[in-house]
Amino acid sequence: MALDQSFVGRTYPPTVPYEVGREKIREFAEAVGDANPAYTDPEAAKALGHPDVIAPPTFVFSITFKAAGQVVEDPQLGLDYSRVVHGDQKFAYVRPVRAGDRLTVTSTIEAIKSLAGNDILDIRGEVHDEAGEHVVTAWTKLVARAAEEA
Amino acid sequence: MTNPLTAKVAYGDVEVGTELPAQSFPVDRATLVRYAGASGDFNPIHWNEKFAKEVGLPDVIAHGMFTMAEAIRVVTDWTGDPGAVVEYGVRFTRPVVVPNDDQGAVIEVSGKVAAKLDDNTVRVDLTATSGGQKVLGMSRAVVRLG
Numbered sequence: 308m309a310l311d312q313s314f315v316g317r318t319y320p321p322t323v324p325y326e327v328g329r330e331k332i333r334e335f336a337e338a339v340g341d342a343n344p345a346y347t348d349p350e351a352a353k354a355l356g357h358p359d360v361i362a363p364p365t366f367v368f369s370i371t372f373k374a375a376g377q378v379v380e381d382p383q384l385g386l387d388y389s390r391v392v393h394g395d396q397k398f399a400y401v402r403p404v405r406a407g408d409r410l411t412v413t414s415t416i417e418a419i420k421s422l423a424g425n426d427i428l429d430i431r432g433e434v435h436d437e438a439g440e441h442v443v444t445a446w447t448k449l450v451a452r453a454a455e456e457a
Numbered sequence: 458m459t460n461p462l463t464a465k466v467a468y469g470d471v472e473v474g475t476e477l478p479a480q481s482f483p484v485d486r487a488t489l490v491r492y493a494g495a496s497g498d499f500n501p502i503h504w505n506e507k508f509a510k511e512v513g514l515p516d517v518i519a520h521g522m523f524t525m526a527e528a529i530r531v532v533t534d535w536t537g538d539p540g541a542v543v544e545y546g547v548r549f550t551r552p553v554v555v556p557n558d559d560q561g562a563v564i565e566v567s568g569k570v571a572a573k574l575d576d577n578t579v580r581v582d583l584t585a586t587s588g589g590q591k592v593l594g595m596s597r598a599v600v601r602l603g
Contacts, residue, residue, distance in 0.1 A: 334494075334495045335495045335496065337491075337495070338488075338491045338492045338494070338495035338496070339492065339495075339523065339526040339527060339530075340482065340488075340527075341526075341530055341533075343533060343534070343539055345538065345539055345540065346539070355537075355538045355540060356538075356540075357540055361539060361540050363526060363529075363533075363539060364526075364529050364533070364539060364542045364545050365522055365525050365526040365529065365545075368496070368522050369496050369497050369498070372498075373497070392549075393521045393522075393549055394548065394549060395546065395547065395548045395549070395595070396521070396522070396525060396546065396547055396549070397544070397545065397546030397547075398544065398545050398546070399543070399544045400542060400543055400544070400545075402540070403539065403540035403542075446546075
């Protein structure tokens with residue numbers, strides 16, 4: 308069943324702050340095999356002009372996707388998450404995420420489309436730091452594949 | 458403003474068509490388990506072969522976000538400063554299938570400068586393949602150079 312178009316433009320409340328830790332960044336960098344010292348060595352990060360170690364560019368997805376759960380699991384929207392695949396992902400950075408950040412995410416439904424029985428949902432996550440400064444925007448396109456004929 | 462420490466690649470030294478050093482990223486089941494833990498994405502299609510096949514996949518597949526994380530390394534290793542990435546987007550066109558054998562899979566990534574933009578930024582178009590097939594589409598990054 309097609310999703311309700313009236314949800315387009317709906318914005319969900321900001322999430323509880325996520326505190327970015329140095330060791331979590333290290334764990335993520337090691338998991339993707341990336342030895343760039345800006346992720347693990349505060350002095351190396353400072354030499355590049357950053358106040359503390361920074362996170363790899365896609366790190367913030369863990370935070371924005373969790374926030375998008377508010378949308379995905381909204382019973383009123385009624386998305387069948389068991390049929391969802393990740394279609395597109397995009398980030399626009401004001402600055403890199405770094406250790407010590409306390410980040411909140413505000414999710415908005417940007418678009419809902421129905422294509423050949425598939426529901427396509429575009430969610431925008433605006434990420435702000437504790438001072439209220441914009442850090443990054445994440446756009447996530449989710450595709451709920453059409454249910455198979457019984 | 459040019460920061461000499463970040464100026465591993467200078468805007469003036471690149472042109473449209475400049476190729477970035479290509480890289481290969483191996484991925485096996487252990488890689489996926491580790492990425493699941495670090496990212497918090499525990500979807501069983503990334504570690505449970507039985508489950509993956511039940512939902513119609515050929516085998517366990519890599520997290521799309523893992524592939525996205527590897528592809529941008531071609532850019533961040535080129536510039537030196539990962540904080541220089543201004544924009545990054547991909548389309549997940551085909552899964553990276555990771556068999557449970559001694560080899561796993563390999564993600565091959567290449568990139569080239571597609572446009573020179575304002576403020577010392579360039580757009581890099583990335584190509585990511587696994588098993589000879591493209592796994593990302595519309596894979597583009599905007600990065601600030603020294």
